[in-house]
Amino acid sequence: MVKVIEASGVKKHYQRGPETVRALDGVDFGISSGEMAAIVGPSGSGKTTLMNLISCLDSPTSGMLEIAGQDVTGFSESQLIEIRRKNIGFIFQRPHLIPTLTARENVELPFIFSKQKMNGDVISQKLDVVGLRGRNHIQVRMLSGGDMQRVAIARALVLNPKVLIADEPTARFSTRVRIGMTELFRQLVRSGLAVFIATHDLDLAGSCDRMIHLQDGVIVPKEMSSLYA
Amino acid sequence: MKLLMIAFKNLKRRKLRSLFTIGGVAIAVAVLVSLLGFSAGYKKALTNDIDKMGYQVLVTAKGCPYEAATLMLKGGGGLRYMEQDVYNGIVSDERIDKATPQLIHTVYDPDRLDGRGGFALYVGIMKSHLELKPWTKFKSGKWFTKDDADEVIMGFEAAELEQRSVGDKIFIPGIEKILTVVGIFERTGTQDDGVIFLPLKSAQQLFDLKDKISGIGIKLKNIEELGQFEEDMYEVPGTQVISMAQVKGTFLNLVSSAKVLVTSVAIIAVFVAAIGVVNTILMSVFERTQEIGVMKAIGASKLDIFRLIWMETILVCTLGGIAGNIGALLGGSIVERVVKGLLPYAPEGQIVLITPTALLTSLIGAIILGLVAGIYPAYRASSMRPIEAIRSGE
Numbered sequence: 170m171v172k173v174i175e176a177s178g179v180k181k182h183y184q185r186g187p188e189t190v191r192a193l194d195g196v197d198f199g200i201s202s203g204e205m206a207a208i209v210g211p212s213g214s215g216k217t218t219l220m221n222l223i224s225c226l227d228s229p230t231s232g233m234l235e236i237a238g239q240d241v242t243g244f245s246e247s248q249l250i251e252i253r254r255k256n257i258g259f260i261f262q263r264p265h266l267i268p269t270l271t272a273r274e275n276v277e278l279p280f281i282f283s284k285q286k287m288n289g290d291v292i293s294q295k296l297d298v299v300g301l302r303g304r305n306h307i308q309v310r311m312l313s314g315g316d317m318q319r320v321a322i323a324r325a326l327v328l329n330p331k332v333l334i335a336d337e338p339t340a341r342f343s344t345r346v347r348i349g350m351t352e353l354f355r356q357l358v359r360s361g362l363a364v365f366i367a368t369h370d371l372d373l374a375g376s377c378d379r380m381i382h383l384q385d386g387v388i389v390p391k392e393m394s395s396l397y398a
Numbered sequence: 399m400k401l402l403m404i405a406f407k408n409l410k411r412r413k414l415r416s417l418f419t420i421g422g423v424a425i426a427v428a429v430l431v432s433l434l435g436f437s438a439g440y441k442k443a444l445t446n447d448i449d450k451m452g453y454q455v456l457v458t459a460k461g462c463p464y465e466a467a468t469l470m471l472k473g474g475g476g477l478r479y480m481e482q483d484v485y486n487g488i489v490s491d492e493r494i495d496k497a498t499p500q501l502i503h504t505v506y507d508p509d510r511l512d513g514r515g516g517f518a519l520y521v522g523i524m525k526s527h528l529e530l531k532p533w534t535k536f537k538s539g540k541w542f543t544k545d546d547a548d549e550v551i552m553g554f555e556a557a558e559l560e561q562r563s564v565g566d567k568i569f570i571p572g573i574e575k576i577l578t579v580v581g582i583f584e585r586t587g588t589q590d591d592g593v594i595f596l597p598l599k600s601a602q603q604l605f606d607l608k609d610k611i612s613g614i615g616i617k618l619k620n621i622e623e624l625g626q627f628e629e630d631m632y633e634v635p636g637t638q639v640i641s642m643a644q645v646k647g648t649f650l651n652l653v654s655s656a657k658v659l660v661t662s663v664a665i666i667a668v669f670v671a672a673i674g675v676v677n678t679i680l681m682s683v684f685e686r687t688q689e690i691g692v693m694k695a696i697g698a699s700k701l702d703i704f705r706l707i708w709m710e711t712i713l714v715c716t717l718g719g720i721a722g723n724i725g726a727l728l729g730g731s732i733v734e735r736v737v738k739g740l741l742p743y744a745p746e747g748q749i750v751l752i753t754p755t756a757l758l759t760s761l762i763g764a765i766i767l768g769l770v771a772g773i774y775p776a777y778r779a780s781s782m783r784p785i786e787a788i789r790s791g792e
């Protein structure tokens with residue numbers, strides 16, 4: 170198993186007026202390919218902050234972060250974009266698709282931005298994987314919420330990232346959709362992808378190989394997590 | 399699929415708003431096309447009108463300017479003479495389109511006006527006379543057979559007064575010569591109607607005014623050069639210049655006020671359109687804050703976002719430009735009518751001349767408008783930070 174993400178002593182402090190918000194206050198963790206990890210914790214515990222850091226959308230205040238063996242601390246914005254394009258697929262609470270485009274066109278976007286030669290087969294294959302075979306050319310605004318999120322997953326996968334990072338991907342969906350999506354994540358992990366999910370969804374978290382409890386910006390043992398208090 | 403396609407599809411998202419913005423640009427462009435067309439057409443039509451007026455400058459022998467002016471307005475000239483060399487000297491001037499010399503002479507005829515007596519006006523002319531007074535038409539007969547023929551052409555009233563028709567003979571009192579009437583002009587409504595015309599050379603011989611002329615009628619190639627030309631003419635000794643000040647003043651006023659009108663309206667139209675475009679695109683950028691954040695999160699660079707928004711702006715302006723061109727072509731006749739109603743002096747003929755140059759200039763102008771108007775919204779979009787953009791709606 171190859172380490173995809175390795176973080177040690179990662180801190181992220183925000184300045185809010187005179188007050189320093191220690192959103193993350195020294196976090197160590199790692200995730201390898203073929204592994205599915207969940208990060209759980211109450212609202213405001215720092216989950217989103219951590220997701221943003223490891224997906225290189227933000228830089229830590231201090232600490233070390235390695236993506237696919239590369240130390241990215243101190244990387245410039247354009248270097249971070251490259252790292253992101255090569256290694257990271259990201260999905261959000263909401264699908265955030267471009268509503269004027271079809272499912273397929275949305276999945277094409279990362280290709281366009283990365284200036285890679287468009288590979289139609291890869292796009293079809295990813296749409297098949299997420300279960301949208303035959304609905305490639307549908308305008309995404311005609312899709313159900315769950316299917317939109319599947320398009321978003323296909324979009325996150327299309328450049329063959331090493332890790333899929335998902336910030337509360339099921340929070341807005343029905344139980345049926347959640348179960349389907351949990352299955353999809355497991356399937357992706359079986360194919361060798363690392364999947365890292367921030368979630369409140371205990372079923373989803375429970376199906377992960379590992380659960381990390383976050384509280385007030387630090388990782389705590391399961392027993393101390395207020396989630397079970 | 400390319401960035402351009404995404405940009406285009408974005409415009410379709412808010413169809414009505416996009417249409418209004420495109421419409422705004424289209425109106426500005428149509429105004430621009432019409433104004434450019436007006437600028438070209440108006441000057442051409444005015445020039446045409448002025449062409450029809452014949453000569454614009456009269457160079458005469460020095461004398462009382464008022465007397466000379468009066469005589470000129472009546473179609474005559476001063477009774478002072480200058481050397482024909484002056485004519486030979488100035489006809490080669492580059493700025494002159496046409497020039498014609500004339501020799502005016504009056505003869506007292508005791509039989510005139512039913513025996514009460516009066517002056518008959520004789521004018522020696524060259525064939526260029528007809529070009530400088532283009533309204534002069536033959537009622538009957540034709541031009542003199544020779545440069546020094548003993549022939550006359552009579553003005554309409556002169557012929558009626560003397561009861562002459564083509565082929566008849568005429569006798570000038572005090573000059574022992576019999577002349578043949580070879581032509582009669584139609585009525586022109588000017589002093590020329592009472593004149594008896596002779597070939598210039600014949601007039602110089604008959605009246606014993608060898609190598610003398612009274613004046614030169616001059617028409618310039620470009621009326622805008624009139625001022626400078628006039629000044630230069632003052633340098634020629636023994637002459638004075640009388641220009642159709644009215645013509646000159648009016649023309650220059652009309653053209654320059656048209657230019658001011660055109661420029662100010664065009665600036666306003668373009669400015670309003672630009673504000674509309676910037677406003678629309680900015681609005682759509684802010685509405686799509688999250689979307690832009692997500693695009694960055696999935697690998698779009700600042701430059702990608704800048705180009706996308708810039709393209710949208712250019713697209714709006716280009717579509718507006720095309721629509722404006724079509725509108726100007728279709729609505730040209732309406733504009734023509736409106737403009738004619740607004741002008742203090744509307745020349746004959748088409749005054750809004752929609753040229754390919756005007757169309758192309760305006761289209762390029764619209765694209766440049768897009769290039770410029772797009773910079774700020776594109777910059778704003780490209781500098782959005784992805785996490786904040788995405789968070790803004792969660």
Ligand SMILES: Nc1ncnc2c1ncn2[C@@H]1O[C@H](COP(=O)(O)OP(=O)(O)O)[C@@H](O)[C@H]1O
Pocket residue numbers: 183184185190191192210211212213214215216217218219
């Ligand atoms: N940009 C920011 N500026 C200031 N404080 C922030 C910012 N982003 C997050 N925080 C704070 O950091 C803490 C962690 O937030 P977040 O990572 O969103 O938690 P979670 O995703 O677990 O709910 C919260 O107290 C939040 O208010």
Ligand SMILES: [Mg+2]
Pocket residue numbers: 216217218
């Ligand atoms: Mg969160």
